[in-house]
Amino acid sequence: MASAAPSTETDDEPTEETALETARRQLERAAEHLDVDPGVIERLRHPNQVHRVSVPLERDDGSTAVYTGYRAQHDSVRGPYKGGLRFHPDVTEDECIGLSMWMTWKCAVMDIPFGGGKGGIVVNPKDLSTDEKERLTRRFAEELRPFIGPTKDIPAPDMGTDAQTMAWFMDAYSMQEGETQAGVVTGKPPVVGGSKGRDTAPGRSVAIIAREAIDYHGWDIEDTTVAVQGFGSVGAPAARLLDDYGATVVAVSDVNGAIYDPDGLDTHDVPTHEEEPEAVMKYDAPQKLSNEELLELDVDVLIPAAIGNVLTAENANDVQASLIVEGANGPTTSAAGEVFEQRDIPVVPDILANAGGVTVSYFEWLQDLNHRSWSLERVHDELESEMLSAWDAVREQVEENDVTWRDAAYMVALKRVAAAHEHRGLWP
Numbered sequence: 001m002a003s004a005a006p007s008t009e010t011d012d013e014p015t016e017e018t019a020l021e022t023a024r025r026q027l028e029r030a031a032e033h034l035d036v037d038p039g040v041i042e043r044l045r046h047p048n049q050v051h052r053v054s055v056p057l058e059r060d061d062g063s064t065a066v067y068t069g070y071r072a073q074h075d076s077v078r079g080p081y082k083g084g085l086r087f088h089p090d091v092t093e094d095e096c097i098g099l100s101m102w103m104t105w106k107c108a109v110m111d112i113p114f115g116g117g118k119g120g121i122v123v124n125p126k127d128l129s130t131d132e133k134e135r136l137t138r139r140f141a142e143e144l145r146p147f148i149g150p151t152k153d154i155p156a157p158d159m160g161t162d163a164q165t166m167a168w169f170m171d172a173y174s175m176q177e178g179e180t181q182a183g184v185v186t187g188k189p190p191v192v193g194g195s196k197g198r199d200t201a202p203g204r205s206v207a208i209i210a211r212e213a214i215d216y217h218g219w220d221i222e223d224t225t226v227a228v229q230g231f232g233s234v235g236a237p238a239a240r241l242l243d244d245y246g247a248t249v250v251a252v253s254d255v256n257g258a259i260y261d262p263d264g265l266d267t268h269d270v271p272t273h274e275e276e277p278e279a280v281m282k283y284d285a286p287q288k289l290s291n292e293e294l295l296e297l298d299v300d301v302l303i304p305a306a307i308g309n310v311l312t313a314e315n316a317n318d319v320q321a322s323l324i325v326e327g328a329n330g331p332t333t334s335a336a337g338e339v340f341e342q343r344d345i346p347v348v349p350d351i352l353a354n355a356g357g358v359t360v361s362y363f364e365w366l367q368d369l370n371h372r373s374w375s376l377e378r379v380h381d382e383l384e385s386e387m388l389s390a391w392d393a394v395r396e397q398v399e400e401n402d403v404t405w406r407d408a409a410y411m412v413a414l415k416r417v418a419a420a421h422e423h424r425g426l427w428p
């Protein structure tokens with residue numbers, strides 16, 4: 001007999017998969033197609049280490065608050081751990097573990113010699129003054145200092161943290177080590193060892209991958225229409241570069257809604273999130289739409305580049321795009337992914353498309369270790385070449401196994417990580 005007890009979860013309201021569940025499911029899916037030692041898969045289901053620290057902070061009013069911080073380190077078989085640090089009230093240990101696994105695959109699909117890490121502090125940064133954020137960041141750096149370092153684990157900015165946070169983190173770490181160690185974090189301001197081109201790199205990689213996918217499907221980019229959800233660090237450079245490549249970007253959006261011009265928008269004229277936050281709707285365009293309507297526009301390419309879980313079982317059948325390139329992390333739920341597979345709509349996954357960010361972080365780390373900065377032109381050239389290599393590897397996997405682009409990307413990544421494990425072995 002059905003219970004009358006109130007419940008927030010019912011059978012017809014599917015519960016959202018956690019980041020860890022998604023990461024494990026994707027690992028198992030990729031493993032099904034490959035001949036990989038089950039012992040290696042079992043090892044990859046678990047993080048190598050998870051560090052949990054208490055971070056005490058003296059508030060501006062003189063009181064003391066204690067926050068919880070995490071650093072999950074999934075796998076380092078191919079090199080030091082790499083991944084963001086977020087300051088967000090919803091940070092959990094499991095989320096850090098799941099996201100650290102994603103970073104392992106993202107680095108491996110790009111063939112970057114890093115493993116996956118992710119961490120953060122359970123805090124709403126909007127509740128802190130700038131001075132409080134600085135003290136919290138410096139103390140977090142000190143609590144994590146035994147576990148991180150330029151050859152061990154290299155954090156980066158994520159939700160609620162930015163280039164300034166990374167500069168404080170690097171400074172605190174370096175002061176305790178007795179020497180400047182710029183390579184301990186990436187995403188720093190260029191004056192303290194950051195890389196040129198880091199800010200726009202995830203959007204640039206989305207555009208490069210979209211361009212390759214357009215070409216792969218035999219379309220002429222000059223005749224291709226594109227809609228981009230989100231006009232921030234990822235969406236804006238992606239839209240502008242595709243515009244420069246010759247595509248017609250008919251719609252872009254921010255949190256308030258979308259602008260639409262069937263003849264194409266002048267994307268360089270629409271203010272990005274950084275230039276003027278949430279100003280897309282102020283732009284004079286023939287039509288204003290909702291974000292939901294943007295996702296269902298009849299375009300060739302749809303680029304969700306704002307937030308996760310926007311393509312769901314509810315709207316997947318209404319999507320009219322012929323190709324989806326994921327700019328945001330996790331914009332497609334697994335249920336929507338199944339619908340797109342049945343409908344033959346290719347979805348090029350986040351771990352490939354937006355991996356320009358971690359790739360230029362790798363360039364930043366190389367520049368720091370070598371004490372030599374690269375020109376913007378060199379960053380762009382090397383990013384282009386890394387993205388094309390990764391695209392080719394994933395395309396070959398798609399062609400060889402007739403699998404989805406997502407499965408192919410995970411297969412490429414898993415093959416590389418598993419081969420490294422098999423060569424290094426399990427000791428003792």
Ligand code: NAD
Pocket residue numbers: 202229230231232233234235253254255256273278291305306307308327328329330354357
């Ligand atoms: P951002 O804050 O710079 O921009 C986000 C954009 O999305 C803004 O235009 C904002 O108005 C819009 N937006 C916010 N909420 C929305 C909603 N509910 N509906 C529609 N639009 C909304 O963020 P970003 O750095 O561009 O990140 C976007 C996504 O890309 C996230 O999923 C992020 O995890 C992922 N990502 C970012 C990077 C990076 O280095 N910045 C790298 C890889 C992946």
